[in-house]
Amino acid sequence: MADWQIDLIKVVFIWTWALLIAVVMTWVERRASAMMQDRVGPNRAGPFGLLQPLADGIKLFTKEDIIPKRARKILFILGPPLFAIPAFSTYAVVPFGDKIVIGGKEIILQVSDVNIGFLYILALSAIAVYGMVIGGWASNSKYSILGGLRATAQLISYEIPMGLALLTIVLLYGTFSLREIVLQQQGTFLGVLPNWGFFKQPLGFIIFLVAAYAEANRVPFDLPECESELVTGYHTEYGSMRLGLYLFGEYVNLGTLAAVTVSLFFGGWGLPYIDMSKFLGPISYGIASFLVFFVKQAFFLFLFVWVRWTVPRFRYDQLMGLGWKALIPLGLINLFITALLVQLTV
Amino acid sequence: MDYYFIIFAIMAVGAGIFTITAKDALPSALGLLTVFVALAALYLHLHAPLIAIFQISIYAGAILVLVVFVIMLLITPDEKLGTPQKNISYRTLGAILGAYLIVLLVIGIKGIEQLMVHRGLPDDFGHPSQIGTLFFKKYILHFEMASVLLLVALIAAIYLAKKKV
Numbered sequence: 001m002a003d004w005q006i007d008l009i010k011v012v013f014i015w016t017w018a019l020l021i022a023v024v025m026t027w028v029e030r031r032a033s034a035m036m037q038d039r040v041g042p043n044r045a046g047p048f049g050l051l052q053p054l055a056d057g058i059k060l061f062t063k064e065d066i067i068p069k070r071a072r073k074i075l076f077i078l079g080p081p082l083f084a085i086p087a088f089s090t091y092a093v094v095p096f097g098d099k100i101v102i103g104g105k106e107i108i109l110q111v112s113d114v115n116i117g118f119l120y121i122l123a124l125s126a127i128a129v130y131g132m133v134i135g136g137w138a139s140n141s142k143y144s145i146l147g148g149l150r151a152t153a154q155l156i157s158y159e160i161p162m163g164l165a166l167l168t169i170v171l172l173y174g175t176f177s178l179r180e181i182v183l184q185q186q187g188t189f190l191g192v193l194p195n196w197g198f199f200k201q202p203l204g205f206i207i208f209l210v211a212a213y214a215e216a217n218r219v220p221f222d223l224p225e226c227e228s229e230l231v232t233g234y235h236t237e238y239g240s241m242r243l244g245l246y247l248f249g250e251y252v253n254l255g256t257l258a259a260v261t262v263s264l265f266f267g268g269w270g271l272p273y274i275d276m277s278k279f280l281g282p283i284s285y286g287i288a289s290f291l292v293f294f295v296k297q298a299f300f301l302f303l304f305v306w307v308r309w310t311v312p313r314f315r316y317d318q319l320m321g322l323g324w325k326a327l328i329p330l331g332l333i334n335l336f337i338t339a340l341l342v343q344l345t346v
Numbered sequence: 347m348d349y350y351f352i353i354f355a356i357m358a359v360g361a362g363i364f365t366i367t368a369k370d371a372l373p374s375a376l377g378l379l380t381v382f383v384a385l386a387a388l389y390l391h392l393h394a395p396l397i398a399i400f401q402i403s404i405y406a407g408a409i410l411v412l413v414v415f416v417i418m419l420l421i422t423p424d425e426k427l428g429t430p431q432k433n434i435s436y437r438t439l440g441a442i443l444g445a446y447l448i449v450l451l452v453i454g455i456k457g458i459e460q461l462m463v464h465r466g467l468p469d470d471f472g473h474p475s476q477i478g479t480l481f482f483k484k485y486i487l488h489f490e491m492a493s494v495l496l497l498v499a500l501i502a503a504i505y506l507a508k509k510k511v
Contacts (some may be wrong), residue, residue: 070423130379159408176474194491
């Protein structure tokens with residue numbers, strides 16, 4: 001097989017996988033929330049209601065596609081795809097496994113190992129806001145515009161602590177390549193702890209996680225779509241599959257953020273204390289590393305759901321206060337200490 | 347012919363013209379976004395991926411988002427932007443400034459013949475670490491000057507925004 005064919009297979013595989021995760025997540029969200037609130041949840045379509053996402057999809061596709069009369073048509077149509085595309089594109093640099101040897105050819109389980117993969121993630125998360133803004137503005141409705149307005153202010157505020165937390169990781173590992181960052185996290189330090197970013201950079205991890213929740217518009221930071229004040233915020237006027245794309249894009253986004261968290265702070269595909277490549281064959285090692293990565297990712301996906309149904313929503317001024325007065329100073333201090341430590345130990 | 351360059355150059359110039367002629371505020375801002383993306387693509391073509399990413403994350407991701415924020419705050423979709431500048435002295439000044447810039451551009455292009463030689467690039471050209479080394483070794487003075495300037499702007503902004511006592 002030529003290289004471009006392998007690349008194509010990797011792209012198709014990881015996008016299909018991302019879609020599948022998003023589909024299953026809509027089911028997990030509803031079942032888990034039901035579990036936490038002592039309800040039953042959707043259990044009619046298929047075993048355990050597993051076919052519920054399919055039923056939802058059919059429903060959304062067959063509904064009438066309404067574009068409000070006073071909406072700006074082109075921008076209104078452009079909004080949902082612009083929201084979903086950046087979330088998908090981030091997967092291009094996430095290493096979802098170590099490597100697999102098929103027919104004597106070593107294949108790295110990552111679509112593209114670029115040396116600026118890290119900054120690529122930051123750049124994409126920065127432009128993800130346009131989908132919400134365009135949708136909100138084009139709808140020409142008060143709720144939508146307020147939702148879009150909140151989205152811009154919120155995302156730009158939480159970009160900074162996220163960037164600061166990520167910078168500490170770059171300082172620690174001295175590279176922008178995600179694959180190398182994961183490789184450096186294998187093994188242990190101080191004798192017992194796994195060599196994970198989480199243990200070396202606990203404060204950075206907390207800042208990153210909070211900022212990630214804000215970037216993904218999840219409760220407790222879902223102010224752009226806050227039902228109790230704004231109906232559903234920026235996508236109030238949307239219906240049928242356009243709304244579906246917004247909701248779906250959010251779950252793809254969650255999958256991406258979980259994958260990035262795992263790669264940066266939890267050792268990516270590696271198991272702590274155990275070197276799988278020693279006792280597994282080349283093919284089974286590739287599959288096992290992918291599965292390990294997926295299990296870790298699944299945990300963070302579940303954490304998103306867990307937090308959503310546990311924590312109440314912030315008020316908007318509290319959200320801004322947390323971002324600017326708590327997370328940014330903390331991030332700066334953390335960056336300063338990390339830089340000092342790295343300088344002293346190198 | 348360098349088709350990659352031509353496609354994105356046309357994209358940048360076209361989007362730029364759209365930005366200054368659009369009657370609606372948000373589409374105009376989106377035109378500017380397209381300019382930034384096209385420029386980033388051109389930087390990639392010039393083997394400067396770091397600059398390309400900064401172009402996207404700083405200009406498109408931060409500065410333009412602020413512009414969009416103000417648009418969302420002040421202008422509803424039904425509002426059209428006002429008519430072009432009627433004041434004759436402003437228009438003359440604008441024409442003079444524009445002509446001046448075009449002359450500068452032409453002077454710059456005249457020397458381009460000498461520049462168009464193919465040179466091999468150093469091994470890690472455009473790599474983040476190389477840019478970091480240049481910043482903190484060779485151009486440290488310029489770098490610090492820029493940060494002092496930004497600090498001055500920051501202090502001024504805080505002074506202007508603070509409550510009068």
